[in-house]
Amino acid sequence: MLKKFIIFCLLLIGVWPFLYINNHWIVTTEKVYESEKVPQSFDGFRITQVSDLHDALFGERQEKLVKEVKETNPDIILITGDVIDSNRYNLEQSLMAVRQFVEMAEVYYVIGNHEVATNQVPEIYEALTEIGVHVMPNTSTTIEREGETISIVGIEDPLNGVETQEMLNEAMTGVNPENLTVLLAHRPEKFNTYVANEMNLVFSGHAHGGQIRIPFVGGLVAPGQGVLPKYTAGMYEKDRTTMNVSRGLGNSDFPYRIFNLPEVVTVELKSK
Template sequence: MNQTTPEDAMKGISRRRFLLGGGLTLGGLVLGDAVYREPRAFQVEEVSLPLAKVPPGRELRIVHISDLHIRNFHGYYKDVANAIASLSPEVILLTGDYLERNRSIRNVLKFLKMLKAPQGIFAVQGNWEYWARVEGENLRRHFAGVGVTLLLNRRHDLTLQGVPVSILGLDYPSATDNLLLLQRRADPSRLNLLLSHVPAFAHESLNDRVDLILCGHTHGGQVRLPFVPPFYLPRFSGRFVGGLYQVGVSGTPLYVTRGVGTSLLPVRFLCRPEITIFRLHAAQ
């Protein structure tokens, strides 16, 4: 008959305490990373993309950000603005969700005032602008006051490195009739960049006039685990999570950024915030 000695019992208790303590420590580290470090540890993602309408020897530098979800203006957003400035973009493109339901438009404008691009800053609005009831012409006037052009199903023309470019702003929720309207207005001889807050819309209606689509909305899933699909993606995300895709009959490149801020819960895990710099150059 085996008997458990006091020494054996103490060893078992010590082992359980060790495993419990290790688990609590690991959980604390993960929680600290998700709540305090990662939501402010943005990454600069560089995307080098060949496009047929960019002549040889030219390179267009464009910064894309989205999903700021600014509640309070603090040092993190200053760091984001400084990082964008260091990339020397010709144009900055914004794809929606700038504020939260507390209607923090003043804090959004503080951030936007810090952004500089010689050829302009262009934006579309997202679902949070509608939910906060700071949308449409109201938001357009606010943005114009700080040098940002809000495109409500409109086209804006400019020239980058001698290349004629059009920014096409598709308003949320990217309805098919608005997409068709913008495509009819697009000049096929120009480089046409389409901004949409959401990535999931009528891609089957795309034609070869649109050369690149930029979107946000998904936050990249915000909380991720290896080899596991995102726990949650908002409506109109579809199959898109983050990164570069090809859509439509012409295989139009569509890029989804992970965004700068957080929504619903102020956490990120294995899904850091993102600033994207595009280097658009000639196709080989």
């Protein structure tokens, strides 16, 4: 009996650091997006994506997360939803890292389902706007370099009761079809809608990397996709559309990541 108890205790001692590392060790994934639609002046332009923070903390005043993002040397930073968690809504804590992001680069933001679930979207939008974030509620803007431009488009989360296609119709009003179109959209399961609308480069999150990642298989489960989801991490290509899905940073209903480290993503644009 004593031997079994000792073995049990040793297992517990081993499990705790494993879980801690899986939930707190941030990694940066670097990718390249090459296209003839990337203007020459944007060759080498670096887009850093932060997604699904869910009110998680990474060091005092988010120092570990901020350091990781700063080291990507971003030209712009995209936040693709769920910066807060509806189960433990703490807006000031959630914005701690964002306040430091705006000191590094221009920051663009769209909501996820958790922002909608709090019924505090106007408050969140106001707070982010006040600290200098470009809030993108079914709208678009352009970034200019040396007389050339790309379009940044953002849509809200369909939990608000509006269909993705309808939100895209509104957001794309006035967008130059010749421009490279970068879309911020929380939900990767809407990929075929993004493809049908010929979005060029899409940044999504929501899937949390499948929460538990099975080696050589992928993510186990994701909201909106169920068991063995198709879109959980990395780049997916179809026709003229490339979608990058971030594994995100925090957790919500299920408190642990397994073989699924928190992730910051950087995509470098290359002119073809």
